[in-house]
Amino acid sequence: MIPPPAQRPVRGTVLSIDRVGYEEAWGLQRALVERRATEHGPDTLVLLEHDAVFTIGRSGREEHWGCDERRLVQSGYPVYRIERGGSITFHGPGQIVGYPILRLASFCPGPKAYVRMLEEVLIRTLAPWGIIGRRIDTWPGVWVGPGEPAKIAAIGVKIQRGVTMHGFALNVTMDLSPFLLVTPCGIERCRVTSMADVLGHDVRMDPVRRRMAEVFGEVFGIEWTEWVTDVTTMRQRWPAQGPVQATREFANESDK
Template sequence: MLRKGEVLKLGIVPYMEGKEIQLKAFERVKKGETDGILILLQHPPVYTIGVSGGFDENILVPLEELMKKAELYKVERGGKITFHGPGQIVAYPIFNLAKWQKDVHLFAYKLEETIIKLLEEYGIKAGRKPKYTGVWVGDEKICAIGIAVRRWITWHGIAFNVNTDLSYFGLINACGITEFGVTSMQKLGINEDIEKVKEKMVDKFSEVFGIHFNEITLDRLAVIDNAKA
């Protein structure tokens, strides 16, 4: 069955404004107006800490120093601390799992599969790592996953490093992981325009999740007038 969804492509959006956009999309999906909304954007530099916590042991510099570099928020997603910033595509799939399968682990698996297939387009062999979430190239993570689910509707999502400034990750144990590092498409020798990567990502979401997307604008959600597409 081909589901019907919407995709919203934005530029750089402050983290809390992005959260408000997610919540508006969530309400639209909850009302049954669409099977799912995929939001693609970037954030200004920001660290977020999920419900698994690990605040003290995973910040490697004094808190004041960290907050000079980027904002810091505690959020509702799973997982520990991670970084978002320009050059990283953050994808928020607001999907009604009742239209697919009420299985959060399968949903996370499909998110990983989406990015694995995306990287195949660029000749990058990526995969999963036992005991860890996300998508990996060797021993380095290129895409982090942190989701939340309410009434079988998903929010939060994935963070995929295209040409991100990876030095921000040096101030934290990203996702609470100490033994492995992070990477990006740029670090792997692929210099691609981030908007082109977004387009391919939409295609892979459509393929993996069996959903056809119609593109919408912020006006459709009637939120945040100053966020520019």
């Protein structure tokens, strides 16, 4: 069940920027979480693209990537172990990644309801393109197809000090071949698809981003009163917080 949006819309900020390196975006999230947790910043939705990269969440197991991260690195892909839920996934150009930075208790009773709300955002985002997204109860994310399902959007979140970070990724028009190197999200025989593959033609990113932000506001009851689209403004106002150190800390922790 999807919680109803707040009766009074919360005011929030959208950061809709183009391509940002994974470490910088990770550090940006940490900075935004700190500001939101201390009531020094608004609820924020970050929408962006990444250069090609694999990330491994807390549920990742070595068999999900062939027991050797070096194989992925040697194939030209950086690999980051991060603090979100879920296993391994791929991010790359042509995929919209969303990082909601929200005070969770203001919007829903807990993480499970939050994931359902994110799924609802993604399902509604796809609808104007005639793509019917659906849920599978045992796996977070959004799937398409009347027969064997294919995953079109992944979800992996972290709640830190009552504030959400990490989020979701929607495959729009992207090279899906890197997913063949791993077991996506730790799901055996998981087929991955994109909006372009479903429709048979490329899909422009900007209309999908706009639709996604609009629907996110509807589902969560947020009125977007500020839009930031310039990466220089983003860096000046929200300098990234220790991304390299965070990478090393979590990598070391995962080896214990």
